[in-house]
Amino acid sequence: MSSPTRKVTMIDIAHEAGVSKSTVSLVLQGSELVKDDTRDRVLAAMDRLGYVYNRGAANLRRKTSEVLGMVINDLTNPFFAEIAVGIERALQTAGFIPLLANTGEDPSRQARVMQAMREHGAAGFLFCPAIGTDEGFAHEIMSWRLPIVTVMRRIPGVDFRSVAPDNVGGARLATEHLIGLGHRRIAFLGGRPGMVVMEDRCQGYQAALAAAGLPADPGLIVEERPNRDGGLAGVGALLSIADPPTAVLCFNDAVAFGALHGLWERGLQAGRDLAVVGFDDIANAAHTTPPLTTVAVSCRTLGERAAHLLLSELRGEPTGDHIGEVRLVVRASSGPPGQDRYRPNT
């Protein structure tokens, strides 16, 4: 039992059950062809000998695999962690299993690890591209002719299926909300041009302004790192311009958290002194002081949809992109513009 005994194979089972290896194989594949009685005998033998199916060998012969690559730019970000969980869940129930890579936004790591996954027989990829992913690489992996679904960030210039929330619509929704509250000078804070997500959200913001007949002041669009630090720095910049905004739509919740913090540092309060709106509705958004108004994206669902999309592609079914619904969640960080405290110069 604890001896260094050779691994149990189908042949051993065949022997033990008094059938051929082909029959064992049929049983393993749940074939209808085999007689119930025989099946039972084979299953019993497997049990007795402690058989472990060797999928590697099977896949070698069959030229397929149930292994998929899951490449995530930043698992440390709860938003992407949630997506990863959604993907994993869907794959698991479909009998697939992901190889994981966290690229940490490093394109060269990304390239290395995706190559490794290919060598390990990944049958397709769920892919949240790192920020600097270039078109050359995109073409490279396209040439692999494996199904690939990009999640959140689509790559311009290649036609992978993609799954993403309705960034344009969400930003429009949020901006309309602010306009409805009476705001006229609304800023957009965070992100870098070249980031598709930033561009989409910014576009939705601009569309809402335009639809309301409000001027688009380029000075109100502040580029910043897409994280808390960016928000902190950006809100400072916004408050110090000559004619400061009364509201700010942040690229994402992390940026909004930073903005909240920046306000707090100045003795100002979000909602009263400056309306702040986030994007994503990550877990913490409900628990800041004040709680954050934000655009809710169901990232778990997004992950599941991505997985299903990839599975469809694997089956060769026709597929289309998926744009996830968004929903505005109004909390206390967004209020109407006030006249009292928010202008340092009065």
Add this chain to the structure above:
Amino acid sequence: MSSPTRKVTMIDIAHEAGVSKSTVSLVLQGSELVKDDTRDRVLAAMDRLGYVYNRGAANLRRKTSEVLGMVINDLTNPFFAEIAVGIERALQTAGFIPLLANTGEDPSRQARVMQAMREHGAAGFLFCPAIGTDEGFAHEIMSWRLPIVTVMRRIPGVDFRSVAPDNVGGARLATEHLIGLGHRRIAFLGGRPGMVVMEDRCQGYQAALAAAGLPADPGLIVEERPNRDGGLAGVGALLSIADPPTAVLCFNDAVAFGALHGLWERGLQAGRDLAVVGFDDIANAAHTTPPLTTVAVSCRTLGERAAHLLLSELRGEPTGDHIGEVRLVVRASSGPPGQDRYRPNT
């Protein structure tokens, strides 16, 4: 090029380069035996034909694999996400690659997916057990005779190598800090007995009390879910007992966040009205209001150590458990006991 051409194999390369498949194999394995000139020819051929190494086939023959199972109880928890990232990083640089499973604290999912990973040829496991993991299952996987390293939560009764922070020491440190501030009635909040981590931390807390000659009031140990909701509920319970504590050590940061929120709801302030200390120092701890005093655990490092431990085991090297260092980070949520506001009954 885009034709449904058969996959390129070593044999094709051998042909193209005018050598035998054995030579190609040697090149692939970076052997010193092959002449530089030949190596170049082979590499060139690979390049020309677009060869992809089939590790599945290699592993079948070689009876090893660079694939490891990474089984995480809850990736949604930033603490474990960080560990996962640390593991993945270390594995990647060592040329290994993880299969991922998120069990969502469900032991039956856990059992299913670990079996699947075994069938896929996982050579070992990095394992953060789900909460209800029973000893029977532990013995089952032990019988697989694969190297397994448990992370964070060790399993009593089986001797897997394990990696965890110094929970006992950290809790002692935190409690000593509170005692040093002058607190005499210090509560412990959150977690369930049966959770090893809770037991360790609670033990450290009790040790510190005992060392300071303070009585151990069992009424000051409040079991609760190990998350924000548990903290919220628990702090309410603590404040309403006859002789309430002046300080509370929370099972982890999430619980502490809930406690902070509970205080805020009652118009009380952490640090002044009740000293609150967390455990883990997750990303948000520095950004609560007030910022949270907590025991910092370097989870990224923890993950890396776990990976290295598993790799050592794979190489058959002698190994031992790793207990990660902890460090007390004092922020504003813990102050000396006051006399004014924290007693509802004065």
Add this chain to the structure above:
DNA sequence: CCTTCAATTTGGAACGTTCCAAATTTTTCG
């Protein structure tokens, strides 16, 4: 009992590697 047809079962050749023992080529040196 023989035939026919359906239901089961089965050998053996892949799948793309590695690894061993043996073969071949190259170098060294008396």
Add this chain to the structure above:
DNA sequence: CGAAAAATTTGGAACGTTCCAAATTGAAGG
């Protein structure tokens, strides 16, 4: 130059499956 030694290269048998075509068994019908 020839022999011995060293450096390279090479066939072919695994590894544990699947899958096909063919063989065997069983049931039904005359």
